[in-house]
Amino acid sequence: MSRGLSLILFFFLVSISTSVGNKLHVGQDKPYATIHSAxxxxxAGDQIxxxxxVYRECPVHINKSITLTGYGMxxxxxxxxxxxxxxxxxxxxxxxFEIRNTGFSYIEDRAGIRVKRKHISSFRTTDYITLFFGIYLEHAKSGIVRNNALHGKPLGEANSGNSIHLWYCADIDIEGNLxxxxxxxxxxxxxxxxxxxxNISEGNLRYGLHFMFSNDDIYTGNTFRDNGAGVAVMFSRRIHMLNNLFHxxxxxxxxxxxxxxxxxAEIRENIFQKNTIxxxxxGSNRINYVDNDFLNNGWAVKVAGGCEKNKFHWK
Amino acid sequence: MRTLILLTTLLIGACSAGPQPIRYGEDACNYCKMTIVDQQHSAEAVTLKGKVYKFDAIECLVHYVSPLDETTFSHLLVANYDNPGVLIDAKTSSYLISPNLPSPMGAFLNAFDDANRSSAVQREMSGELHNWQSLKRTITTRNQIPN
Incomplete structure (x- = not known):
């Protein structure tokens, strides 16, 4: 009897899982002409x-739990x-997707992709180009930003935006972006x-990576090259910095x-090569500097006022 | 004698130097060391001796100036939110701290040249209004870093 019941339950599960996940095609000669209509x-659960x-129907609001996939960019x-x-x-x-021409405004921060939602269990993006702000995550939780190419176009230097911008976020993975x-x-x-x-972050006006009022984050295996400054960590606690190249x-x-x-903070096994400083x-306290390499810098390390209980180790 | 007059003229000329334009993307904030890029939130202080201090955010100016004697400055200037890149008098500006208008150093602080205008933005964006004196009290008593 119990075996019969579990069999029936199994069938129910299968039928539910096959009933979701329709594919909706958008394009010329496809069932849907616009992304909006699809x-x-x-x-929920469908793939578009x-x-x-070229689609000119911005902004596109995605308010359902779906997958949106570009074929042929x-x-x-x-x-x-x-x-x-x-x-x-x-x-x-x-x-x-390739996203173009988001434009610049002093009044609003215009993003290529904006995420405003408290619990994004799976949010992924790939491959695109944009202007001004690239990906703007506000109040987002548990998401992935992976394998994007983000090319800003400095419109008069002070007017350019940030490439990947997080504001009140938690548990986000940022991987393999250029x-x-x-x-x-x-x-x-x-x-x-x-x-x-x-990630590779280069040729940015100000910082390759910038922390403000952000705690318990880790960055590892990144390259920061030819920026105003490589990385700025400010007003933050418990940031781990491992195996990065500052060049x-x-x-x-x-x-x-x-x-x-x-x-x-923990600063371990990074390479600092050809930086002015x-x-x-x-004003930074209780920092561990472990096994970092300093090559051809103007100064390796400059310690200014208000630094206490910092440790420099070399094994 | 002629040399002395010339020298005196030169020195007086050097003393009367006023505010300097901020080179966005190049100048660093005197308080927090960040490169100044935001034309809506920058600030500047000029001492009576003509020394110029530049800031990336109005909150940095407030933190810098508050422990000092304000009468030693000839100019205290803040960016006009409505007119990016234009600096206005900090002491007569009207300030809005609004959770919907972020500023570079986390104080959500914005300056307007006219109290009617800041009230209008407050109605739209919510937040609290301040003058220069109440602003200094508010900014310096808040904890900067979250735990």
């Missing part, structure tokens, strides 16, 4: 496949005055328990790594 027809072409054109995708649902996957030509490559403000791995951050106010008012630290 989104309106989709239900967008075929190559379709282009979403924001026509210089709108945002690209705005994700407002849990469990959204977005991949394979980031060029923004204000800050990756910007964290009130972002906790996030992991930043294997060619050269100029009047340029540092490989700038530490200001931080506490209980490898590490500049001020």
């Amino acid at each position: 989104l309106a027809a989709a239900t 496949i967008v075929h190559s072409g 379709p282009v979403l054109d924001a026509e210089g005055e709108k945002e690209g995708f705005i994700i407002e649902a849990d469990s959204v996957t977005l991949e394979g 980031i060029r030509g923004h204000r800050d490559g990756i910007y964290f403000e009130f972002a906790t328990e996030c992991r930043i791995r294997q 060619l951050n050269w100029g009047q106010a340029a540092y490989g790594l700038l530490l200001k008012e931080i506490y209980d 490898g590490i500049f630290t001020e």
Whole structure:
């Protein structure tokens, strides 16, 4: 009897799992001509496949738990005055798009992709180009930003935005992105328990990576090259910095790594090469510097006022 | 004698130096060391002797100036939120701290040249209004780093 019951339950599960996950095709000669029309027809669990072409229907609000996949790198054109995708649902996957022309505004931060949702259990993006702000995550939790190419176009230097911008976020993975030509490559403000791995951040106006008021984050295996300064960690606690390369951050106010008012950090097995100042630290306490390599810098480390209980180890 | 007059003229000329334009993307904040990039939130202080201090955020100016004697400054200037890149008098500006208007150093602090305008933005964005004196009290008593 109990075996019969479990069999029936098994069938129910199978029938449920096959009933979701329809594929909706968007493009010329496809059932849906626009992304909006496919989104309106989709239900949670569906996949919308967008075929190559240029789509001018920004902003695209994604308010259902769906997967949006670009085939042949379709282009979403924001026509210089709108945002690209705005994700407002849990469990959204977005991949394979090129986003263009998000434009610049003093009033609002226009992003290629904006995520505003408290629990994104799976949020992925891939491969795209944009202007001004790239990916803007506000109040997002548990997401992945992976394998994106983000090319900013500095519009008069002070006016460029950040490439990947986190504001009040937690548990976000940022992996394998190539980031060029923004204000800050990756910007964290009130972002906790996030992991930043294997990214290349170069040629940014200000910092390759910037922490403000962000605690318990880790960054590892990244390259920061030719930025105003490589990485700035400010007003933050318990940041772990492992196996990164800080390279060619050269100029009047340029540092490989700038530490200001931080506490209980670990800086281990990084390489600092050809920076005006490898590490500049001020007002930073209880920092462990372990097995870092300093090659051809103007200064390896400059320690300014208010630094207590820091340890430098070399094994 | 002629040399002396010339020298005196030169020295007086050097003393009367006023505010300097901020080179965005190049100048660093005197208080927090960050490169100044945000034209809506920058600030500047000039001493009576003509020394210029530049800041990336108004909150950095407030932190810098609050423990000092304000009468030793000839100019205290803040960026006008409505007119990016233009600096206005800090003592007569109206300030809005709004959770919906972030500023570079986490104080959510913005300056307007006119109290009617800051009230109008407050109605739209919510937040609290301040003058220069109440702003200094508010900013310096808040904890900067979350635990």
